[in-house]
Amino acid sequence: MDISFSVNGEITYLQVEPRRTLADALREDCGLTGTHLGCEHGVCGACTVLVDGEPARACLMFAVQADGTSVTTIEGLEGTDGQLHPLQEAFVAHHGLQCGFCTPGMLMSALHLLDTDPDADRETIRDEMSGNICRCTGYQGIVDAIEAASSAMKQH
Amino acid sequence: MSVDRADGTAAAPQATAAAPAGATEDKSGSLGRNVRRKEDRRLITGHGRYVTDIELPRMRHVAFLRSPYGHARITGVDVTAARDAGYRVFTGQDFSHVVLRAQSALPSYVETDQPVLAHEKVCFSGEPVAAVVAKDRYRAEDGLEFVDIDYEALPATVCAWQEPEVPVHPEAPDNVLLQRTFDAGSVTDAFTAADLIVERELVTNRHAGNPMECRAGVALWDAADGKLTFYNGTQVPHIVRNMIAELMGVPEGKVRVVAPDVGGGFGVKAVLYPEDVALCLMAREMPGIPLKWVEDRAEHLLAAAHARDHRYLIKAGFASDGTLLALEADVTCNVGAYSVYPWTAGIEPLMAGGLLSGPYKLDNYRCTVRGVATNTAPAGPYRGVARPASVFAMEAMFDDAAARLGIDAIEIRRRNVITPEDIPYKMPSRLVDDSGHYGECLDKALDALDYPAFRTEQARRREAGDNPIGIGVALYNELTGLGRAASAGPRMPFRTGHDACTVRINPDGRVTVISGITSQGQGSETMIAQIVSDAIGVGYDDVDVRIGDTDEALWGFGAFSSRQAVIGGGAAHNTAVAVKEKLVKLAAELIEAAEADLRVVDGEVYVVGEPKAQISVAELARVAYLESNRLPDGIDPGLDATTFFDPIRGAFAAGAQAAAVEVDRTTGELRILKYVCVEDAGRAMHPQIVDGQIAGAIAQGLGGALYEHLVYDDAGNLSTGTLLDYLMPTSAEVPDMVIGHVSHPAANPIGVRGVGEGGTLGPNAVLAGALRDALGIDVNTLPISPASVWKELHP
Ligand code: FES
Ligand code: FES
Numbered sequence: 003m004d005i006s007f008s009v010n011g012e013i014t015y016l017q018v019e020p021r022r023t024l025a026d027a028l029r030e031d032c033g034l035t036g037t038h039l040g041c042e043h044g045v046c047g048a049c050t051v052l053v054d055g056e057p058a059r060a061c062l063m064f065a066v067q068a069d070g071t072s073v074t075t076i077e078g079l080e081g082t083d084g085q086l087h088p089l090q091e092a093f094v095a096h097h098g099l100q101c102g103f104c105t106p107g108m109l110m111s112a113l114h115l116l117d118t119d120p121d122a123d124r125e126t127i128r129d130e131m132s133g134n135i136c137r138c139t140g141y142q143g144i145v146d147a148i149e150a151a152s153s154a155m156k157q158h
Numbered sequence: 159m160s161v162d163r164a165d166g167t168a169a170a171p172q173a174t175a176a177a178p179a180g181a182t183e184d185k186s187g188s189l190g191r192n193v194r195r196k197e198d199r200r201l202i203t204g205h206g207r208y209v210t211d212i213e214l215p216r217m218r219h220v221a222f223l224r225s226p227y228g229h230a231r232i233t234g235v236d237v238t239a240a241r242d243a244g245y246r247v248f249t250g251q252d253f254s255h256v257v258l259r260a261q262s263a264l265p266s267y268v269e270t271d272q273p274v275l276a277h278e279k280v281c282f283s284g285e286p287v288a289a290v291v292a293k294d295r296y297r298a299e300d301g302l303e304f305v306d307i308d309y310e311a312l313p314a315t316v317c318a319w320q321e322p323e324v325p326v327h328p329e330a331p332d333n334v335l336l337q338r339t340f341d342a343g344s345v346t347d348a349f350t351a352a353d354l355i356v357e358r359e360l361v362t363n364r365h366a367g368n369p370m371e372c373r374a375g376v377a378l379w380d381a382a383d384g385k386l387t388f389y390n391g392t393q394v395p396h397i398v399r400n401m402i403a404e405l406m407g408v409p410e411g412k413v414r415v416v417a418p419d420v421g422g423g424f425g426v427k428a429v430l431y432p433e434d435v436a437l438c439l440m441a442r443e444m445p446g447i448p449l450k451w452v453e454d455r456a457e458h459l460l461a462a463a464h465a466r467d468h469r470y471l472i473k474a475g476f477a478s479d480g481t482l483l484a485l486e487a488d489v490t491c492n493v494g495a496y497s498v499y500p501w502t503a504g505i506e507p508l509m510a511g512g513l514l515s516g517p518y519k520l521d522n523y524r525c526t527v528r529g530v531a532t533n534t535a536p537a538g539p540y541r542g543v544a545r546p547a548s549v550f551a552m553e554a555m556f557d558d559a560a561a562r563l564g565i566d567a568i569e570i571r572r573r574n575v576i577t578p579e580d581i582p583y584k585m586p587s588r589l590v591d592d593s594g595h596y597g598e599c600l601d602k603a604l605d606a607l608d609y610p611a612f613r614t615e616q617a618r619r620r621e622a623g624d625n626p627i628g629i630g631v632a633l634y635n636e637l638t639g640l641g642r643a644a645s646a647g648p649r650m651p652f653r654t655g656h657d658a659c660t661v662r663i664n665p666d667g668r669v670t671v672i673s674g675i676t677s678q679g680q681g682s683e684t685m686i687a688q689i690v691s692d693a694i695g696v697g698y699d700d701v702d703v704r705i706g707d708t709d710e711a712l713w714g715f716g717a718f719s720s721r722q723a724v725i726g727g728g729a730a731h732n733t734a735v736a737v738k739e740k741l742v743k744l745a746a747e748l749i750e751a752a753e754a755d756l757r758v759v760d761g762e763v764y765v766v767g768e769p770k771a772q773i774s775v776a777e778l779a780r781v782a783y784l785e786s787n788r789l790p791d792g793i794d795p796g797l798d799a800t801t802f803f804d805p806i807r808g809a810f811a812a813g814a815q816a817a818a819v820e821v822d823r824t825t826g827e828l829r830i831l832k833y834v835c836v837e838d839a840g841r842a843m844h845p846q847i848v849d850g851q852i853a854g855a856i857a858q859g860l861g862g863a864l865y866e867h868l869v870y871d872d873a874g875n876l877s878t879g880t881l882l883d884y885l886m887p888t889s890a891e892v893p894d895m896v897i898g899h900v901s902h903p904a905a906n907p908i909g910v911r912g913v914g915e916g917g918t919l920g921p922n923a924v925l926a927g928a929l930r931d932a933l934g935i936d937v938n939t940l941p942i943s944p945a946s947v948w949k950e951l952h953p
Contacts, residue, residue, distance in 0.1 A: 021296065035211040036204020038421070040370045041455035045881035048370055076204035086202065094198045097846040100854065101679030102201025103208070103370040103421030124894075132890035135881070137370045137422050138679045140853030141889040143846075 005069040009034065010078030018065045024058070025049045027065035028075060036076035036106045040135065047134030050107035051075050057114045076106035079113070088158070089113060089151040098147035100138035108134050112148045120156060124149060188688040188698040189908070192846040196683040196703065197419075206419045209374035209391045214448040217376075218246075220440065221298035222433060222451070223288040223305050224460065225280035228316065228533040228874015229324065232279055232287065234308035245301040246291040246444070250277025253439050256405050258432060258499040263649040267336045267504065270327040270531075272496040274432045274439065279312070281326050281495035282533050283874050284460030289436055291449065314874035318492035318530035319469050326495055326531040335493060335503040336529040340511045342586035343522035348484030352475030356558040362547040362922070363940045364467035364492065365866035367540045367858075368886060369678065371421020372453040373462055377437045381445035385412040388438055391420045393428040393676055394716030397652075399708045401430050401500060402438055417706035423678035424858070425539030426463050428718045430499050433461075459879050463538025464868055465506065467492035468547045474555040475522075480563055480570040484522040485586075487514060487551070491544070493529040494536035501539060503529035504648045509544035512587040516545075516552050517596040517635045517812065518574045523586035533874040539718055542918035546859055549634045550940070553923035557630075557930050567927065568604065571633055572597060589637065589644070591810050593911075596633045598900050599814035599836040603631070606834045606896045612818040616932075627820045627831065628932025632923035636811040638912025639724025639904075644808035654721070656804035658712040659729035661690055661737045663797035665783040667761060667776025669694065669701040671734075674714020675726030676706050680914065681847045682722060686730045688843055689908060693734035694741070695758030696775055712800055720811070720912025723843065724904070729803035731907040736799035744778050744797075747790035809904035811911035813837040815856070815920030819928035826948030828864065828925065835920065836898040840911035848913050849897045855917025856895055861887040863921040864941050 006015045009032055016031050025042075028034045028051065040048030042061045049060040052074040079087045089112055092098065099105040108131070115122055115130045122130065127148050128141070136144060200206050237247040250273055257271040276287045290301035313323035315333065322333045349355060376389040386408060392398050395415040403410040420427065433451060441449045453462070468491045475484040489510045497503040507527035514525055556574070560567040576583045578594040585591060609629065616627050637644065642655030660672040673686045683703040691698045704710055714726060738758065745763045746753040755766045762771035763778070781788045782797045789795065818831040835852055842848045865885040869877045878884040903909025926937035935950045 019296070026295075029211075030213070034204070035208075036206070038208075038371070039210070039452075039454075040372075040421075041881050043455065043880055043882070046370065046455070080203050090202045093202055094194060097192075097195075097850045099198065099201055099679075100681070100850055101369070101371070101420065101422045101677075102197065102206050105201055106204050109202070128889040132888040135370065135886050135888055137368060137424070137858070137886065138854045139850055140855075140857035140895065141892045142853045142895060143850055145889060145894070 003066050005066055007068045007070060008072040010074060016065065020064065020066055022065045023061055024063040024065045024068050025060035028060060034075050034077050038103055038106055040103065047111060048104050048107040050110045050134065052110055052114060057111055076109060079109060088154040092147040092151035092154060096147040096150055097143040098139065104134060104136040108136065108144060116152050116155060120152060122152060187692040189692050189843050192844060193684065193688060193698050195681045196687055197681060208371060208419045208421055209376060209389050210452050212376050212389055214376065214378065216446065217448045217450055218291050218293060219295040219298045220437060220449050220451040221290050221295065221302055222286040223290065223302045224457065225276065225283055225285045225287055227280055227309050227311055228283045228314035229312040230280050230309035231312060232277060232307060233310050236306040239306065240290060240301055240304035243301065243304050245304065247288060247305060248275065248436070248440055249288045250275040253436065256435065256439065258435065260497040260499045260502040261651050262502045262504055264336060264338060264504060266338060267502065268330045270329055270335065270497055272432060272499060274436045282535050283876055284457065284535060285495065286433055286436065289440060291440065295452065314533040316532050316534050316870040316872065316874055318467065318490050318532050326533060330531060333531045334528050335497055335531050336507060337526065338508065338511060339524065339526045340587050341524050345484045345486050345522045345524040348522035349475045352483050353478040354476045354559060354562055355473060356555055356562065357473040358554055358558065359938060360470040360472065360551050360554060361939045362466050362468045362550065363862065364464050364868040365862050366462065366464045366868060367424030367426035368458070369422025369424055369426060372455055372458040373427065373431065373433065374452045375434055375437045376448055376450045377441035378448040379441040379445045383412065384408070385414065386438055386441065387414045387416070389416045389418065390434060391427055392417050393423040393678055393718060395676060395706055395708050396674065396714055397500065397716060398430055402435065405435055406438060406442065414709045417676050420678040423717060424541040425543065425718060427678065428716065429463050429538045455881060456879055459884055460876055461535055463498060463540065464494060464535045465537050465540035466547055466862065467537065468506070468510065470547070470551040472551050472555065474559065476559045476563065478563060480559065480565045480573045482518055482520055482574045485515060485520055487525040489525065489527040491529050492532050492534065492537060494532060494534045496536045498536045498538040500650060502648055502650060505539055506537060506544040508648055510548045512589060513545055513637065514548045514552060515586055516549060517576050517633050518552070519576055519580065520586050534870055541855060541858060542915045545634065545919045546862060546922050549632055549919045550922035550926060553632050553927060557927050567931065568631060571600065571631070575633060590807065591635060592904065593635060593810035593812045593838060593902070595812040595838050595900055595902050596814065599812050599838060600633060602836040602898050602900060603814040603816045603834045606836065606898050607816045607818060607832055625820050625823055626932040627818055628928035628930065629816065629818050630924040630927030630931060631814065631816040632920040632927065634813050634916065634919040636720060636813060636912065636916035636919065637808045638720035638811050639805055639906065640719050640721060640808040641804050641806035643806050654715040655806065656802045657714040657726040657729045658800060658802045659726065659733040660712060660800040661733045661798060663737060663741065663775065663779045665779050667774060667779045669696055671701060671703045671730060672710045673703060673705050673726055673730055674711040675722040676714065676717050678717060680722065680851065681844065684847070685723060685727060685843055689727055689730045690734040693731050694738045696761045700761060720914040723910045724805055724809055724906055724912055725803060727910060728805060728907045729801060732803050733799050733801045736801055737797055740797055741775065741778055744782060744793055745773055747793065748781065749773055805906045809840065809906060809911045811838050811913060811916055813916045813919065815924050817924045817928055819925060819932065821929065821932050821947060823951060826944035826951060828942065828947065830893045832896065833893050834896045835917060836900060837913060837916055838900045838902050838911060839913045840902060840904045841909040842899060842901065843908065843910060851913045852897050852917045853895055855915060856921060857887055857892045859918040859921030860892060862941065863925045867941050
């Protein structure tokens with residue numbers, strides 16, 4: 003099937019089988035391998051991307067369902083000048099990642115969280131981020147990072 | 159990181175390596191500081207390079223057909239339909255000449271074979287029986303439908319302490335693959351003299367490392383050179399190279415194993431799996447075509463290494479003052495269907511027996527451990543190997559005895575723990591403890607917890623009839639960085655005591671390090687760069703580290719046993735020191751100064767007492783490579799070295815964990831009010847990374863104690879086959895932790911003790927202890943679920 007959608011601001015045309023997941027289309031057809039697959043059954047959150055600004059599990063969504071939408075992936079987070087997003091900066095500063103496998107999904111979920119609730123406190127962060135599993139960090143660095151990013155973003 | 163440190167100081171703020179402080183005093187080092195991790199930029203921007211990201215021309219995808227039976231004879235294999243549909247199919251017969259046989263010279267060990275693809279019978283549900291190759295992963299999975307395997311079911315055994323109806327391996331009719339007894343002192347006499355004997359049967363829950371990236375591999379056979387390249391998400395690339403070469407009969411120099419970014423390992427990826435070997439064998443059959451296999455989570459839960467399925471029949475004798483007099487245990491570990499390659503079925507039982515007494519003084523010890531095969535996924539290494547269970551068992555003895563003797567649970571531990579005065583302390587298993595700092599860790603942990611305040615609150619709640627709270631503690635020792643003498647235990651055909659490192663100062667004065675260590679998130683590139691930049695005296699940002707490629711690095715055993723900081727770090731330090739000697743010698747000749755008077759700071763060479771730099775590392779490097787006309791007599795070109803390091807012994811890392819836990823009487827749920835851990839990392843090279851290792855390990859320990867459970871039914875079907883049934887802790891369950899440190903440098907070049915695993919050792923014991931403290935109930939089976947607590951509350 004022919005589909006078109008915008009990926010990180012760029013209009014993309016693809017020909018995909020109806021069963022092809024959005025995750026595979028992004029990773030293999032668009033070459034955006036930053037979106038990761040940790041379970042392929044909708045639990046771990048590693049594949050989280052934003053579809054029209056809303057977090058979506060790219061492993062559970064078919065590429066054809068993204069037709070006509072605007073998709074943001076981890077590759078779209080960094081500024082075009084190579085400037086890191088405050089969330090990325092905070093994840094580095096607060097050791098919010100170890101192996102980095104959950105990180106793209108974490109960042110996309112966190113981005114949405116801070117968009118919708120800029121004042122999220124620690125407990126809210128812990129609750130809202132519970133759809134993304136990290137096996138490495140014990141979450142402490144992640145929660146620290148999101149908290150710090152939230153205040154950094156408010157200052158701007 | 160806003161981790162509160164139990165020593166009251168805040169974690170050092172993040173910084174990059176500072177400018178030189180001066181010509182003579184070298185304070186410019188990056189060790190001990192939270193420098194920006196080398197890995198982070200690519201990982202944070204979506205530019206990591208994991209095996210699954212590899213895309214090569216002509217690439218084909220592989221899917222494995224897996225046994226739906228826990229135990230069955232294979233009576234027929236028909237691949238005609240698949241071949242007719244255009245699929246390339248491989249079955250067990252194709253590779254029946256290759257078997258994985260984990261070897262050990264231990265007298266009782268029964269060696270057994272693991273096929274690459276099962277052909278005579280299947281021994282666990284999920285065991286690979288065939289592989290299909292297709293142009294993409296969807297079609298490869300379609301192809302599995304066309305492969306027809308006939309099975310004749312056999313009775314399955316899933317419990318290691320039940321008689322098998324039909325053994326897993328005919329060589330071991332009772333399913334016992336290994337049994338060993340540790341014996342010291344006179345247990346019988348000591349029990350006779352004891353005032354109190356406590357006895358328990360404890361069962362721990364099967365769970366697994368479950369890194370977020372599942373297993374993956376890409377194999378390519380180059381027919382022209384007869385060379386295999388294998389990209390593999392492994393913790394142990396050199397071991398994989400060695401084993402693949404041997405199994406395939408290929409010279410080792412013609413096998414290249416590359417572990418690029420790896421999305422977590424935790425031991426699960428320190429195993430060579432039959433799927434890995436199958437992929438490489440298939441690649442040889444399809445020269446020039448890269449074959450890619452990406453495991454999904456359901457496969458991972460079925461067939462990647464499981465762990466921690468143990469039973470302890472344990473008995474301890476105490477004097478009336480709480481002194482531990484004797485310990486006797488019978489430990490059965492469910493090792494699954496095959497003796498895990500190459501570590502053997504001994505990995506968990508031997509660790510359990512060797513370290514059961516942990517940080518406690520003990521003279522009289524008898525412990526029989528056995529590894530028993532069952533029709534379940536093979537058990538392998540998982541962070542903390544056996545000790546989350548053995549610490550749980552040991553601490554249960556103290557909690558139990560304290561209550562019966564009317565001694566405080568903290569006090570009874572203090573009376574028995576190994577102290578610095580006892581060091582070196584020879585444990586009854588003959589391991590030598592070089593630490594003894596358990597008491598100090600405990601003190602700091604209780605301080606950080608605010609122990610008296612929780613005791614007061616506990617009393618208040620008892621009075622008021624509020625939800626009860628309990629306090630649990632655990633002390634443990636983590637044997638890390640095992641050198642050749644300490645890694646002798648399992649008597650495998652290899653000794654894992656050493657690693658190599660190459661350090662090169664390049665012609666432009668920047669440094670390239672090629673280390674034999676690997677990374678699955680530990681920040682290995684960062685750590686090695688810190689060590690080397692400090693040892694030579696160049697900036698952290700001027701050091702690049704390459705890891706994970708066996709064509710580049712001379713040798714490294716890889717990541718396991720909390721060994722890399724000690725051994726790989728030691729190798730990096732020693733090698734950098736050797737290169738620096740060459741550098742200083744060259745500088746001394748060129749600027750006509752005495753070697754002893756030279757200091758290298760941030761890439762510049764100073765003479766003691768002179769404020770201005772005399773020559774730069776970059777200029778020296780230029781001379782060494784490009785201007786042999788300026789090379790002094792007797793100095794060879796180049797600025798590089800490669801050396802090995804082996805610490806011979808190991809470094810024990812002391813640890814203490816404590817928590818205050820509230821029990822919800824209505825639901826049986828536990829709520830962790832505060833969780834504290836204090837460990838001795840020796841010298842902490844990167845405090846954030848150290849704390850991150852500890853926090854991550856504790857989270858895994860909490861997962862194992864409370865949620866994670868791989869459950870088989872009697873026929874050998876895994877009933878927890880997705881992440882909806884196998885519950886991994888999320889940010890909502892894992893509490894903020896307080897992580898503190900004591901710092902007693904170990905006797906190795908950089909004074910470090912490993913911290914990768916220790917965190918997993920405490921949670922079982924801490925939470926069980928807290929529950930006992932809150933309600934007076936014994937936890938005999940893990941995990942502790944709300945249902946199990948509720949049942950105790952409403953008998
Ligand atoms: S990969 Fe999509 S939720 Fe896990
Ligand atoms: S950093 Fe490894 S899974 Fe989160």
